[in-house]
Amino acid sequence: MKRTIENITYKKDTEELARFAKALGHPTRIEILKHLENQSCCFTGDLVEVFPLAQSTISQHLKELKDAGLIDGELKPPKIKYCIDEKNWKKAKKIFTKFFS
């Protein structure tokens, strides 16, 4: 990316907001989250049926949402149940609300 020599540091709030926003920055991920909001939880396989995307692609999107802290996976072998991470969801909501106020 050809970064500037000494990496810029941003305020923690800024980093956090950008991080959440970035995770929300793809329509598929928005749809996944909407889906999770509707039915509280679901398995990877459910989403693979809903979207015309490869299983690996869905899994990748889930990983990003998880890395951003927006969702949480619970082992229900051999499946994995994904839910909104309520704590971080509230946090994101708060940060966005504050930002737009």
Place this chain on the structure above:
Amino acid sequence: MKRTIENITYKKDTEELARFAKALGHPTRIEILKHLENQSCCFTGDLVEVFPLAQSTISQHLKELKDAGLIDGELKPPKIKYCIDEKNWKKAKKIFTKFFS
């Protein structure tokens, strides 16, 4: 990006939210917007002084914010005055609020 053959179509709401979110998905752009919120408007040059980034890089970020509709540029030759686009700002606020509710 190796897209699926027939492009996926998303709901308009989803596309819009993802678009706004993507624009917010970089800390520099968040900081630019915070700056604009504080002092309502500013010139490109002001931002170049604030951030340790090249003028062209700042300009690029401004373009993205403008393309997303979050800011608006007004000619004040030889400068350009950037302000928050209030209409779309409200729209974004509404969309995010709805999404998180």
Place this chain on the structure above:
DNA sequence: CAATTAAATCGTTTATTTACGATATACAAA
């Protein structure tokens, strides 16, 4: 019309993202 000034755009490099198919992993049940 020429010079100045501020910002945009161009061309380039490197990093990251998005997508895929193929393969590996983890756990339950047989």
Place this chain on the structure above:
DNA sequence: TTTGTATATCGTAAATAAACGATTTAATTG
């Protein structure tokens, strides 16, 4: 212990993003 199933991870290709310096553009002033 092997088999089956659901999901993650790997490897890869193509697109996009982020940064830079150099150049161009647009408008005012001399």
